[in-house]
Structures are given as structure tokens and as C-alpha cells.
Amino acid sequence: MTDNARLSLHVPEPAVRPGGQPDFSNVKIAAAGAVARPAVDVAAEDIRDLAYSIIRVLDRNGEAVGPWAGALSNEELLTGLRNMMTLRAFDARMLMAQRQGKTSFYMQHLGEEAVSCAFRKALNKGDMNFPTYRQAGLLIADGYPMIDMMNQIFSNESDPLHGRQLPIMYSSKEHGFFTISGNLATQYVQAVGWAMASAIRNDSKIAAAWIGDGSTAESDFHSALVFASTYKAPVILNIVNNQWAISTFQGIARGGSGTFAARGLGFGIPALRVDGNDYLAVYAVARWAAERARRNLGPTLIEYVTYRVGAHSTSDDPSAYRPKTESEAWPLGDPVLRLKKHLILKQAWSEERHAQAEAEIMDEVIEAQRQAEHHGTLHAGGKPSVRDIFEGVYAEMPPHIRRQRQKAGY
Numbered sequence: 001m002t003d004n005a006r007l008s009l010h011v012p013e014p015a016v017r018p019g020g021q022p023d024f025s026n027v028k029i030a031a032a033g034a035v036a037r038p039a040v041d042v043a044a045e046d047i048r049d050l051a052y053s054i055i056r057v058l059d060r061n062g063e064a065v066g067p068w069a070g071a072l073s074n075e076e077l078l079t080g081l082r083n084m085m086t087l088r089a090f091d092a093r094m095l096m097a098q099r100q101g102k103t104s105f106y107m108q109h110l111g112e113e114a115v116s117c118a119f120r121k122a123l124n125k126g127d128m129n130f131p132t133y134r135q136a137g138l139l140i141a142d143g144y145p146m147i148d149m150m151n152q153i154f155s156n157e158s159d160p161l162h163g164r165q166l167p168i169m170y171s172s173k174e175h176g177f178f179t180i181s182g183n184l185a186t187q188y189v190q191a192v193g194w195a196m197a198s199a200i201r202n203d204s205k206i207a208a209a210w211i212g213d214g215s216t217a218e219s220d221f222h223s224a225l226v227f228a229s230t231y232k233a234p235v236i237l238n239i240v241n242n243q244w245a246i247s248t249f250q251g252i253a254r255g256g257s258g259t260f261a262a263r264g265l266g267f268g269i270p271a272l273r274v275d276g277n278d279y280l281a282v283y284a285v286a287r288w289a290a291e292r293a294r295r296n297l298g299p300t301l302i303e304y305v306t307y308r309v310g311a312h313s314t315s316d317d318p319s320a321y322r323p324k325t326e327s328e329a330w331p332l333g334d335p336v337l338r339l340k341k342h343l344i345l346k347q348a349w350s351e352e353r354h355a356q357a358e359a360e361i362m363d364e365v366i367e368a369q370r371q372a373e374h375h376g377t378l379h380a381g382g383k384p385s386v387r388d389i390f391e392g393v394y395a396e397m398p399p400h401i402r403r404q405r406q407k408a409g410y
């Protein structure tokens with residue numbers, strides 16, 4: 001007979017709680033330029049280390065260094081900076097609009113702007129994103145009109161989705177932005193299925209799946225990886241690790257795995273970790289993965305290491321579960337300030353031009369908001385017709401819905 005241990009569950013705990021000193025000593029950060037850039041047809045097992053390191057291009061001085069640097073011109077970087085600044089200004093105005101009761105709900109991207117803005121650049125027209133609620137940068141960077149986003153947020157008479165979706169759950173086939181599903185992780189199975197369909201048709205279009213750190217605990221995440229790896233689907237599997245899932249810290253969903261990227265290795269999927277606050281690194285890695293998919297080399301898993309600076313949503317108060325100063329201690333800095341510093345160093349930008357651009361962008365956002373509000377907000381002005389509830393959902397309307405429609409008088 002052996003002595004049995006007293007059993008107990010291991011429940012991971014964040015390093016600090018409100019009132020404590022923020023501590024990110026657990027986040028091991030590689031020096032910018034230190035991680036190799038393998039050929040796109042590399043085998044997953046030959047780049048295992050890339051799932052545990054962090055690919056970075058911008059160093060502390062704002063210089064772009066190493067094998068992942070040099071992929072973008074100054075002009076492209078200036079556009080990238082403008083996109084991120086636009087997303088930030090858009091967020092600030094919509095957060096305020098929610099506080100003013102013009103919409104019931106909003107979710108911002110503060111600190112995570114580089115992920116979606118830089119990623120969009122790696123895709124072509126016709127490729128399809130399956131995004132969550134924290135990738136509006138995909139739309140902004142693709143030139144989707146802000147007024148249409150606002151009309152959707154206000155659920156007004158010009159809402160492109162006619163009030164049938166929650167605020168911020170945008171949809172645009174033309175801009176490669178699949179209708180956002182509130183049920184997290186469904187994006188993964190849908191994206192892999194879409195990519196498989198593209199390959200079955202011998203098409204050239206690729207898909208991108210999006211998920212947050214917390215949502216990787218959903219079984220859909222794992223099912224999607226089985227199909228993606230078995231059939232070598234042309235898909236980019238994105239995990240945005242912003243350290244938090246509402247009030248749950250990333251350690252809960254990560255479990256015993258060293259990193260989220262490392263989850264890909266068990267499936268034989270090449271997996272990379274990238275500095276999510278580094279516009280240049282995000283773009284370089286996304287393009288690498290897109291090239292693999294386009295060359296029919298199969299899926300790539302990318303973990304973006306970033307930090308959710310703001311609240312989860314307008315219904316959340318992070319001071320209840322993390323130190324107030326935690327975002328200031330985040331070691332990877334701010335994506336807008338880092339790209340700005342880089343462009344100033346290259347003499348392609350200046351403090352004055354930045355301040356001027358900030359003012360111009362805010363004017364554009366305010367003007368779009370003025371026009372959107374003209375079409376109505378949550379409690380004022382034009383609304384979608386009740387008839388719209390019944391349209392565009394079923395190819396053939398079931399009898400019970402038809403009866404409801406008749407009862408409603410439409």
C-alpha cells in the first residue's frame with residue numbers, strides 16, 4: 001500500500017490584485033531583432049522555439065531591427081499610424097456616446113490597435129476575416145466608412161444591419177469582415193470551414209480566424225485546430241492574448257501550456273508569438289502566415305502578445321480585479337507611440353505633425369458622428385422598421401415567423 005496524497009485542485013491566480021504592485025516579470029521578452037525569420041515552407045517542429053519567444057522589430061529607441069524588419073515603406077507606415085490613431089479616436093468618441101445614452105453598449109481597443117490595423121494589410125480583397133468584437137481596426141484599415149459603423153452602433157434608420165445585431169457587431173462581406181458572432185470561438189470553426197471551402201473550390205482566397213486568450217478554452221478552438229491541421233486549410237489562426245478575459249487572467253485559459261502559441265505545436269501547426277504592440281512585427285508575421293496559406297502550405301497559428309488597457313466593455317470596471325496602474329507597467333509599451341517614435345527617428349514624422357494629425361482625425365470622427373446622429377441614436381430619431389426583423393434571416397420564412405409578421409402588421 002502506498003500513502004495517498006491529499007488531493008487538491010490547482011487554481012492559477014494572477015500575480016497581483018487591486019492595491020498590489022503590478023508585476024510582469026513572468027512575461028519573458030526577447031530583444032527586438034533576436035528571433036529568426038524562417039522560410040515559409042518550414043516544418044512546425046523546426047520552429048518550436050518561435051512559439052515560446054516574441055518576434056519584435058521595433059527596439060526601445062524606435063529603430064526597426066532584425067530579419068523581420070524592412071517590409072513596409074514610410075508611406076505605408078504613415079497610413080498605418082493614421083489608421084491606429086483613427087481607431088483610438090473612434091473609440092474615445094463612441095465610449096462617450098455610450099455614456100451619453102446614445103448607444104447601449106461599446107467595446108474599445110485601447111492598447112491593441114496594432115493587431116487588427118497591421119493584420120488587415122496582409123490580406124487581399126476577397127479574403128475573409130472571422131473577427132471578434134475587438135478587431136474593428138480591420139474595417140478602419142480597409143477604408144470602411146466610419147459613419148456606417150456608427151449607424152450600426154446607434155441602431156438608427158441607416159444601420160446597415162437594420163438593428164438586427166448588437167451594437168459593434170459589424171458585418172461587411174465587401175470588406176472581408178464576416179458578421180461578428182457574440183458566441184466566442186465559433187469564429188475558429190467558421191474560418192477553418194470557409195478556408196476549406198475555398199480550397200475545395202480551388203480558389204485563391206484565404207481566411208483569418210480570431211480569438212482572445214480566454215476563449216481558447218472553448219472546445220471550438222480545439223475542433224478547429226484538428227480540421228485546420230488535418231486538411232492543411234488555408235487559414236491564419238490568430239490568438240489575441242491581451243492578458244485578460246473580462247476579469248479572468250490569461251493563466252486560467254492557458255493552463256499548463258507555456259504559451260497560447262504552443263497549443264499549435266501539438267497539432268503540427270507552425271506557431272509564432274509576436275509583439276502585438278509593434279505594428280511592423282505584426283504586419284511582417286501576418287504576411288508570412290498569409291504567404292504560407294496562399295502557397296497552399298496550410299495553417300499558421302499566431303499569438304499576439306498585448307495588453308487590454310481599457311475596461312472589457314462599457315459594462316465592466318477593471319479596478320475591481322487588477323491594479324489601476326497595471327497598464328502603465330506593461331512592458332511592450334503603446335503601439336501608437338512606438339510607431340510614432342519610429343517615424344520621427346526616420347525623419348518621416350514630427351511631434352507637430354502628430355499633434356496636427358490627432359486634431360484632424362478627431363474632427364473627421366466628430367463629423368462622421370454628427371452625420372450618423374442625424375439618422376438617429378438609441379433613444380432619438382429614426383429607427384429601422386419593425387419589418388426588418390423579418391427580412392434577410394431565412395431564405396424561406398417558416399410558417400410561425402410568417403404568422404408573427406402578420407400579427408405585427410407587416
Ligand SMILES: Cc1ncc(C[n+]2csc(CCOP(=O)(O)OP(=O)(O)O)c2C)c(N)n1
Pocket residue numbers: 134182183184185211212213214215216218240242244245246308312
Ligand atoms: C461562448 C461564449 N462564452 C462566454 C461568453 C461571454 N464572454 C464575453 S467576452 C468574454 C471574455 C473573452 O475574453 P478573451 O477571449 O480573452 O477576449 P477579449 O475580450 O480579451 O478580447 C466572455 C467570457 C461569450 N460571449 N461566448
Ligand SMILES: [Mg+2]
Pocket residue numbers: 212213214240241242243244245246
Ligand atoms: Mg483577452
